[in-house]
Amino acid sequence: MRSLVSQLSIHKLEVFCTVIELNSFSRAAQKLNITQPVVSAHIKGLTEKFEVPLLVRNGRRIVLTEDGERVHRWARELVSRTLEFEREMSDSQRGVMGRASVGASMTIGSYLLPRLVSEFRRSHPQGEISVQSYNPIAATDAIHSGTCDYSFTIMDPRHDVEDLDAEPIADDELILVTSERIPPLDGPLTPEVIAGLPFVSAQAGMPRREIEENLLERYGIRRRSIILEFGHAESLKQAVQAGAGYAFVFRSSLRDEFKTGALREVKTPGMVLKVPVYLVRRPNKRLSSFQQRLMDFLIDEITAQLEGRPVA
Incomplete structure (x- = not known):
């Protein structure tokens, strides 16, 4: 297996995860800015490397096989960790003292976080903060993919929070x-x-x-x-x-x-x-001190605002 894994590229695994995320070869190609035949070739290559079927068609839906589920869990973790590491190394090269990427469902990202992150950054002027607003399902997908360090979001029953920590913080x-x-x-x-x-x-x-x-x-x-x-x-x-x-x-x-x-x-x-509003994050995600301070600040302030207590 070691020699097999050494032949796999992160890009192929990212393509595989994106196909599953979007349930579409064509939409995955569009998101990754590659052609659909390239997507198909990468999926075929993965299947040949593992020597087991990973995907099957069920009508218009793409369904993971049992082995495909195992590969997907492993690939998603590897891709997300790689993206996080690339961001951390880029920050070090640019001399950024701290950086955090925060996901949020639309209302939280539009009406609560802009004021709060602006206030936090006044006391941390050398840090960089990115806030990305999504629909609630995409807000958790951003944690799976490693795009965001953590998300504040509402949820519905269709959420995939497998392998994630989802903690209610306020209503x-x-x-x-x-x-x-x-x-x-x-x-x-x-x-x-x-x-x-x-x-x-x-x-x-x-x-x-x-x-x-x-x-x-x-x-x-x-x-x-x-x-x-x-x-x-x-x-x-x-x-x-x-x-x-x-x-x-x-x-x-x-x-x-x-x-x-x-x-x-x-x-x-x-x-x-x-x-309920949830804090969603990966349980094994190592937060920098900057990311941790921002998360703690946002939890306190969001909770205070939603509970009607005076906010900072």
């Missing part, structure tokens, strides 16, 4: 909002009334939409009228501000709108839609 809350252009509702806001409201929501099939629908179903609510769909919370809020209707939005993203009166909260007595 965000989805609350019902609308514009001042929409007159107040008459009578009590029952589940039946909520189900019939005109809604603006995330796009169908997105993790954010799945989480919202699952929480509402606990209260027997299946919305009958979703009139607009958007891929980002900011677009969703803008549509509601323009008078399009109602939306469930994370409280953490509404500080400015509540200050200006652009949106108002519609109270939903007896209904609380809590969504």
Whole structure:
């Protein structure tokens, strides 16, 4: 096996992992900026080296064999560690005192982290911080691939957190909002009334939409009228501000709108839609002192903000 492994390149393993991640040869080729025949050749080469089938087709889906699962777990770890090592060596060559790459789901990356990482960097001016916002599934995939050191994200049941540490640190809350252009509702806001409201929501099939629908179903609510769909919370809020209707939005993203009166909260007595925020990381990932200090700072500040405590 030693001679076999010595003939494998990190690039081939990266191609293999990308095919599995995207479930597509063509999308893997596009992401890696190579041709599809090259992707196919790399996968064929890996299969020949291991002398066992790694992938099978199930309709339009690519499915790992049992041996393929083992190779994928090993390859993903090796590729992610290599990427991390390359970043660390590059930082040393450039004289950077510290560098961290933080992943986040959209709301956290758009509304919580910009202020917090800016504040942290004022006391660590020689460090470099990259914040990358993703949908929740991609935020955990970034940990598997080694693109990010850790991620702060919400989750849905489709998440692949195998071999990862996923620690809940606080709860965000989805609350019902609308514009001042929409007159107040008459009578009590029952589940039946909520189900019939005109809604603006995330796009169908997105993790954010799945989480919202699952929480509402606990209260027997299946919305009958979703009139607009958007891929980002900011677009969703803008549509509601323009008078399009109602939306469930994370409280953490509404500080400015509540200050200006652009949106108002519609109270939903007896209904609380809590969504856990997780810190996701690889259990064997060795953090630099800079990365550790940033992570500890962000955990404290995100928790404080979501729990309504004064933040630094």
